[in-house]
Amino acid sequence: MDSWIIKILPILLFTFEIVKSEIYLEDNFKDDTWENLWIYSKHPGKEFGKFVRSSGRFYSDENVDKGLQTSQDARFYAVSRKFEPFSNENKNLVIQFSVKHEQNIDCGGGYVKIFDCSLDQTDMHGESPYEIMFGPDICGPGTKKVHVIFSYKGKNHLINKDIRCKDDVYTHFYTLIVKPDNTYEVLIDNEKIESGNLENDWEFLPPKKIKDPNAKKPEDWDDRPTIPDPDDTKPSDWDKPEYIPDPDASKPEDWDDEMDGEWEPPMVDNPDYKGEWQPRQLDNPDYKGAWEHPEIENPEYVPDGNLYLRKELCIIGFDLWQVKSGTVFDNVLITDDIEEAFKKASAIKDIQSGEKKMKEALDEEQRKKDEEEAKKNADKDEDDEKDEDEADEAQSNDHDEL
Template sequence: MMCFKAIIALLTIGVISAEVFFEEKFENENWKNDWIYSKHPGKEFGKFIHSAGSFFNDAEADKGIQTSQDARFYALSKRFDGFSNEAKPLVVQFSVKHEQNIDCGGGYVKLFDCSLDQTDMHGESPYEIMFGPDICGPGTKKVHVILSYKGKNHLINKDIRCKDDVYTHFYTLIIKPDNTYEVLIDNEKVESGNLEDDWDFLAPKKIKDPNASKPENWDDKATIPDPDDKKPEDWDKPQHIPDPDATKPEDWDDEMDGEWEPPMVDNPEYKGEWQPKQLDNPNYKGAWEHPEIDNPEYSPDDNLYLRKEICTLGFDLWQVKSGTIFDNVLITDDIELAAKVAASVKDTQSGEKKMKELQDDVQRKKDEEESKKNTENHDEEDDDDDDENVDSKNESEDNGHDEL
């Protein structure tokens, strides 16, 4: 019985300890009262509008903030009670919808400590975490995971591909106290690993022994030229020869045009540069590997995961073509809660696709009718031109009869 009570107590503690540090669903226009635009000099920042976009699953529930001006930087942030993720997971999650079929622009968020001056936030402002999709042309379609360590930003060493369609997608970053991480898109894990292995936070554990070098007599050539192989006497042939089928043009004048020479063509007998055949090298020792030693500059850190203070979330990005909608922002230590929130994405995408298909069908019919109308107008113009030509001809004939 005591054991059962202990289990219940532990479960209760676990439930109580789970926290939501920040949540923003942009449910109404009041979001403008809490979010602050940067006024950093030298840049004209774009504005966000409250919208569910042109196609959606739920007209109200799907409203977020949407970039509204092309070719602009955006700098918007909101402060909340500061927290540390010491000894607990950190989950950063939000949804992105590039309904404009984005060609070049960011869709990520940044997390800052409490020292950020929100009215002066800009691209060089120090941050703790940068996470989310970034697209620019066909070559850049990645999920950024950048973590700050000792004042320097470190980009993940892995290439994580983001979604590049026009529908809503949830992006989730989970950082755990055991220095492991996961990246999920639409509740499906797309990458995971160890912070030390996948970021260059620390010096390498091993380095090449500076006192070691390849022995002078080390032979790392797998093959050697056959010393008994000789070049055939008839090997050397010119690469190009005069075209044997060419003849001097009949109108060629040697005095005027100079001495005629046939054009050059590839020589079918040309064999290229002669190389002796190769034999296995009896002295081959394999590729020499530089021995490694423990790196004296390596120092392990069990707190790579730790963010001592986070209290501001910002959208600090550039977009060539606007229209991206951000929504469902969640920062918590509750992994299960984040998964439940992101589970709604399938229904959202299904509703968006149905509405967009209907819109596309209407537009397609409209385009067909417009094209048909233009064709009919063109045909009518051609008929009018024909009538005018006939009238002109008849008028000319009538004038001719009058003269007669």
């Protein structure tokens, strides 16, 4: 073999290893085998609801769009699936799935949780430690957000930004991308809606700087922009009562001093009242501005270049509560391939178009049924009223004959 080939071969192999991407989990719920892969929790004290494989009431493709649908109102849901454990060290991490709240959800979760291998799937519940929580959460008009929560040193940290989720009845893809340079992106339907740096947008670490505990504002520091004019004096006629007896009031004719006590006129606002006197203000010649507390390096701050790192990811779960059921979860994907995730989510426009078309047809069909039912009820009421009139007339005739 030529020497140049021998020299370049390790480089080519190393490059191949860098660009090689992996799909750690993909589940589109194509058939009923999901029941063998996803494990229901049996945690005591919870009345868990059941998932059913369904494409919902309206869809683009009945078979392709089937996912896991919540089927019982006012229930907790807890189901999880295990996959081959992996670490995202020096790799991108992409978590993606689709959510369709076709029931027009009023209060309930639509997120996933990612766990390490220590989770007992049969005992998964709301307090089970997890690595990542991601996805939409809706409850009333005040909560319509996308959760992005990471566990760090045993504590869950919420993002310090408000990311709004979709709140309509159609399918939406939610994508979280975490990169080895400690940056992240959140996408909805392949559109980036938030991004940034993990250290800046989560309180994983103490602040880099803190106020110097030994620094104090100097006693002679004057931070008053203005001061009272020492030569200004209150006018002699300034002080007037805030309320005065009503000059137009008169003692009622039936007022009895012995029975009712001494009569006093009601009090009214004094038009001459000027309020509390304050001397006019002058610019303070000694004003030094607002005192700023000096800062020092925080001795407790220790940088961490591996905030992104998850040493072991092993299980994905839907652990949530819903007041009104009907949500369809589908297109679950965990990978390090950003382009692959983008490609799969690019189907969203066709999915939504098909859903809207079918929903409009169903709504029109329902509208016609409602109109027919209303007409039947109106005709029935008219017939009932006619029968009552005829009965009254017959009864009147019988009475006349008697």
